[in-house]
Amino acid sequence: MAADATWDYIIVGAGSAGCVLANRLTENGRYRVLLLEAGPKDSSFWIPMPVGFYKLLTSKTYNWGFVTEPEEGTGNRPIATPRGKTLGGSSAINGVLYVRGQPLDYDTWSQLGNRGWSYESVLPYFRKSETYTNGGDDSRGTDGPLGVTETTERHELLDAFVDAAEARGYPRNADYNNGDQEGFGYYQLTARGGRRVSTAKAFLHPVKTRANLTIETGAFATGLLFDGARAVGVSYTVDGQKREARAGREVILAAGAVQSPQLLELSGIGAPEVLKRQGIEVRHALPGVGENYRDHYGTRMRWRVTKPITLNELTRGPNLVREVIRWGLTGQGVLGYGAGIIFGFVKTRPELETPDVQFHLAHASYADAATRKLEKEPGMTLAVCPLRSESKGSIHIKSADPSVQPSIRGNFLSDPVDVAAIVEGMKIGRQIAEAAPLDPYRAFEMTPGPNCASDADFEAYARQTGQTLYHIVGTAKMGPVTDGQAVVDDRLRVHGVPGLRVVDASIMPTLVSGNTNAAAIMIGEKGSAMILEDARA
Template sequence: MNNKAPSAAHGSAETPEFDYIIVGAGSAGCVLANRLSADGRHSVLLLEAGPKDTNVWIHVPLGYGRLFKEKTVNWMYQTEPEPGLDGRTVFQPRGKVLGGSSSINGLLYVRGQHEDYDRWRQRGNHGWGYDDVLPYFKKAEDQARGADQFHGVGGPLPVSELSHADPLSAAFIEAAAETGIPKNADFNGATQEGAGYFQTTTRHGRRASTAVAYLRPAKSRTNLHIETAALAQRILFEGRRGVAVEYRKEGALRTARARKEILVCSGAYNSPQLLQLSGVGPAELLRGHGIDVVLDAAGVGNDLQDHLQVRVVMRCTQRITLNDIVNSPARKVMAGLRYAAFRTGPLSIAAGTSGAFFKTNPRLSTPDVQIHFLPFSTDKMGEKLHSFSGFTASVCQLRPESRGSLRIRSADPAAPPEIRINYLATEVDRTTNVEGLKILRKILRAPALKPYVVDEVDPGAKVSSDEELLNYCRQRGSTIYHPTSTCRMGSDPLAVVDQRLRVRGLEGLRVVDGSIMPDLVSGNTNAVIIMIAEKAADMILQDA
């Protein structure tokens, strides 16, 4: 990895200069680092607050369970007490490592619905309709099934089939079909609706983070400089132009200048945090922390959105769940040997094997709920699996109306920000979650799953009315790790970036990550963020 100090041609030893500085080597930052350095004409500095991706569990698909609360690679954020969740705080894992959250996420490759992007375009974001973004999904992709109208091959990002099929995941698809949800072989094809298997960002049974897929092929380029353990403190401005980034590494404060642009790719929490620390945000908030206001931008940190998940746990009749393997020393050793030898078996599964997308109301034009099915069970994600044979299915409302915020607590860049998501704040959100649970329970009681079900452990038979189900959502609902929209794209007064992802009212500064989404897409977010970065790279190079 090229971490050498740049030559004098790139500025002085004290203040090196690069054409582009990318802050954050996550799902978006690694894509930009590859694409912007590819032709050799531009010098690029990539800054990452976390370490290199050397933790062995990063590269094992099931390793996400081990990394869920691993401080060395995870920001370990918490929300403020959530009024809609009985005042509980909600743990918010975020990647702090090369690859960012793509190094610790659940590996599912889901793009959302065609209509999501057409809605973005209809809101004035020209160039972001489905027909506009599809070429970038295809450009990124190396699809195991081959190329077709919706998919590409030869891109950096491997998209693979489930390598560990199990009878429970197959039975879930059959059970969904028995309740009237059609089977769907490709959630990312012509339509999302239906039940089927998820595809994953893996290759040969190993995680394909953006650090693996995009950064590794580029890291030997002499025009790309990668700094890990480098925490950005603030962006420095000359007038309204972003010109440099101040960052802390090995206890020392360093500065690097950008000749062309600074690209903030720090995610839905850290991107608005860095802008606010740099004097770009709600003026009253910034002055309250003694920060000079560069731009009074009330929208920075607004419109925070996330997917809530509410899980149903079932007791299984057979010892075929991951719980049974983990709780048996002999079976655990066998699973490890199988993975070491063939890269298959239980260690190769993602955070969802099969699943479904459906409408809770027939009047809706597209699905509003996603189900993730998992052949294991636990009280809380990242904690010990249950001692009994168990499996899980969770409800996720796809397009929540609730909106939250991200605010700095102080001028200290190392202080975690104040995160308020406001889950279940609207009647639509509350109703959708309850109706989703009712439909999921029908699936779990369908004939195809009957041979595998002893009973429902959580919430259990004691919870049956709509009011009881809503209370269960409040008591047990949690994030499914998809925060977005805190530096929202648009042309209204609260929009932070324009349709080319330039920060409105400033020069030399763009935001490229999940924070720019005008609203949350109908599904998992990693594939979408990679698409956003692919599209942004083209725009940046065109504007250069």
């Protein structure tokens, strides 16, 4: 215990896991909690609007604006890697898609030596966090803070795509989050009444007046404080003014898979060669910090559509005005769409037990993935993404100055398993798009286009045009001490550093099969429960 502590727990980062932690750790009234968030309050007009992610992903106010280092394997392009910079973190700027993943994902974590992280063990925490408004079986939650609903707005072109998938032999799936992921249908969203439900909206705002919870925005963490080997506090700045806060029980990093490892390294915890290169004294050697970086890397296929019924037309001029009014009054309409509208989870090889590729379909198209400016002519876009990337990169500091963004190296498509999956996924996507139910809508394939025919062509296109899906994980990997790359144990305590935990997506030892926000929220729930259990021990 720190003798001069003001707080019991300090949480660094009010993101997808951090907001859950702040809620659960203050619930019983026994513990004083300080929540530090570097960004501003979540007051933007665009945040409640699901389709507002188009604006937020390029916002300089609500997004950290990280980019990867250019790499030969992906056309020497810097690739945008947005991260939320506000209350709610990335759950406030993402595409609001709710995807738990597959039971296999969590059973794999358990098999790697992480006790209590099997699917059976984590399912109660998924259920605890959500209220699934569409019913479902007993795998779904009915009274949690997080609103989860199926996309309510239907569209003839989207329906036709699901029909086309079924015509090619792929099943429909009414609920891909109940443990059986394979098939096609409409995505589920972290939304209620057509409005985004970020973790700040669900977990933080309802409890922000608790006497034992203090929330500081604009609080940029610069390092950890120690008493000997033990972490006892956080140094940070507010409006350029240096501050320190001390925790009697624990410091909890929930800054995300980019900045949690960055803070560890800035504080002297990490691979000695990385720290010494930046003139940082090695406090505790932990070579796995910043390693094991994984992300979903996908590419997009586009088709011109024969009828003016796509978002390209519905979000222009008078049509847009009508949709804004409709959404404002009823929560209905195209402004309630997420980043993907139709999901698809498919197996690219018959011998696989579970899907290895995910599709996101939207009846919209844009030529430039960076600006996300919609085309004037009608179009549709299918994103193709391998689910369980085996390509691993790294995230490391490149300066002892906390304001300097770290070096992000994705190493995308470096593993042949990922290459084979994305190539086969693109072939399947083309086969579905060419099926009879889409004949009235499909004009022609714009990209990669008919000249893309061989496996080598598909691979080259994916390398030159692919983007990440902003699902950064793994950089503070969970695992037993015998795993030389593990950073935290199965109770999320940093190996060899008492008083310090990491509770966010960086602890994932492998990628989950789909969008990562649901898993990050679950980690916040389970991490909170373990912290409270250990406090009572």
